[in-house]
Amino acid sequence: MSSREVRLAPPALWGVVLSAMVVLLSACSSTPPAALRGTGDLGVVIERADGKVKVIETTGRSVLATVDGLGDLSHASVVFSRDGRYAFVFGRDGGLTKVDLLERRIAGRKVQAGNAIGGSISHDGSLVVVQNYEPGGIKAFDADTLELVADVPATTEDGTRSKVVGLADLSGKRFIYSLFEAGEIRITDFSDPRNPVTQRFAGGKQPYDALVTPNGRYYIAGLFGEDGLALIDLWNLDKGSRKILSGYGRGEQPLPVFKMPHLRGWSVAGGRAYLPAIGRHEVLVVDTGTWQEVDRIQVKSQPVFAMARPDGREIWVNFAFPDNGWVQVIDTVTGKVTDTLQPGRGILHMEFLSKGHEIWLSARDDNKVVIYDTASKQQIGGFDSASPSGIFFTTRAARTGF
């Protein structure tokens, strides 16, 4: 048979060959749909009103995708898997959504409670823990599958359940949190995930939020029912909790709950904590050795967040309505305000790059995220986003308490 005869195959046979090629090519293009890339420069922006998140990257300062279908994202917060690939988004409606930042789609979703307020991830990355208002308690989920691993109700002796607030990750598979109605602080250890063990501490009247200091040593709960804060030295648990900053409370006149500044708006830098004063136009400065107030810095209005640039050199402060279009910068060396900026309308949240050279701000009422260079204090980027609130970068995955 000549080579010429081979090439001239019957037309129908070519159809079979082409079909085989199409099958092979389509198998090829469908795995994987997303390009190979690092995840260290990724992040998400919450678009609260629409139940969406934007997946962004910080190298080119651009939006990669918008992912839909995350439910009620009021007060939504986010933690990341250790590898930086997945964002776990905690919605207000009890929704726990796992977003794949590489494939830019929802990888899993559960509505695990009626009313929830954030979550955390274990240091080894294996457990995602959610804190719930209704029914009050915490639940631990397998970070891979979102399967429920343990349900730990916040129940007291009288059988009632409390709202859980101020959840944070500790070393090991431990989590610390506060019970609003019961006035307790609890630590639950999930070392044996199916059989969690809980320790209890006195917490003060109506703890409403809390934080762990960046070194993981102190847990501090704000108290709605009394002035002052409850502090636990996590390196000396036997000592239990104690009261600090009795002057830090609801201010000269009681304020409604929705006005309480979140403690997550606190910062610790250079052995000092910077915290928004309640009901006053001041940022309080507290020595973290003695937990005594050492300074008060006058600012433009009622502060909401006082965020330290990662090097601790500057504190960036935003404000409550109607001054929520302003941001001020405090120099921690001089204790003075050095810059007063107007980045946009309705500044809800601020997130620094991990080395501190940029800050990303949500300007909700302008439907924009704006990006500032922290050295020049000039805008260097930004993009459209529908009512953006929280901004979260994957570099949080490497940090305790984030």
Add this chain to the structure above:
Amino acid sequence: MSSREVRLAPPALWGVVLSAMVVLLSACSSTPPAALRGTGDLGVVIERADGKVKVIETTGRSVLATVDGLGDLSHASVVFSRDGRYAFVFGRDGGLTKVDLLERRIAGRKVQAGNAIGGSISHDGSLVVVQNYEPGGIKAFDADTLELVADVPATTEDGTRSKVVGLADLSGKRFIYSLFEAGEIRITDFSDPRNPVTQRFAGGKQPYDALVTPNGRYYIAGLFGEDGLALIDLWNLDKGSRKILSGYGRGEQPLPVFKMPHLRGWSVAGGRAYLPAIGRHEVLVVDTGTWQEVDRIQVKSQPVFAMARPDGREIWVNFAFPDNGWVQVIDTVTGKVTDTLQPGRGILHMEFLSKGHEIWLSARDDNKVVIYDTASKQQIGGFDSASPSGIFFTTRAARTGF
């Protein structure tokens, strides 16, 4: 034509069809060869003797690949791209190698000097800067292409060049470094990369290594030619440098250069610096507010590295030969040694996970990397590696001075 006829094509035609399928399948498998995955849990281990690096992942504690062809890796160090995808490996022979951790291959390599000793990356990730002994100076390379962007010789008025040591990244596109022979500290600003601008400071006699404190505020150079250290407050550059710790030097009797502990073995935790004493079996504790020595902790032998666990609660110390099979752990609250371990023979380097729950140690003379749980102080993993030295995780990408 019947369908039967179609199926019975000439044998040679089937050869053509199969060839086409093979071509399609191989095109398919070559793009991309690596699976989609996050990069936040990756790292590299230097295999010094073989010019290789192992690409590892910390979630399953496993080796993903071994990459060959990196030249002389004595004293090799590594920095990472912002996205965590690329490792820039600085070899002793002046080799600068860019390793793609996802595709697990060399993405670029240049031999850029005759004798080099480490490098750094700009905060925006755009420039990789190498410090060279011969010819003395620093060179900046485009992080994407490894193209030379700027060559800054370490030249003094008399026309001679000095070896460069102690290179570290500062905010912006600035880098700080020391000149061994000239006794100077310099800061070069690459804001306009093709036209770098350099500031000069007195540095003391023969600076041999240096570090930047974790908050980026202080630069400290060790001096071989005199006792004490040179310190620059980077937030107050107008003040220039000053001498601190005049008792910190070559010890009671001069030691050869190869015995000098590297300052990168220092740690700062809770307002205190922990540094290996020179020629003594002690770790010195220094107050970072006053830069005065406040304590000396007795340890088993001559310390090499005193590494703080990321939460600052513990300092892990390894030792010079012949005691380099031992590691001791200091509790920073009590200032006492709590644990004495024998993880393997020839412990050269230790790297913590960013949340501090594991430490990975190179046991060179056992040809192993061993992994310890820092809570239980028990070995929980490990793998074979040929004469491992440095271990570097991608979480360094998010930190200043790493």
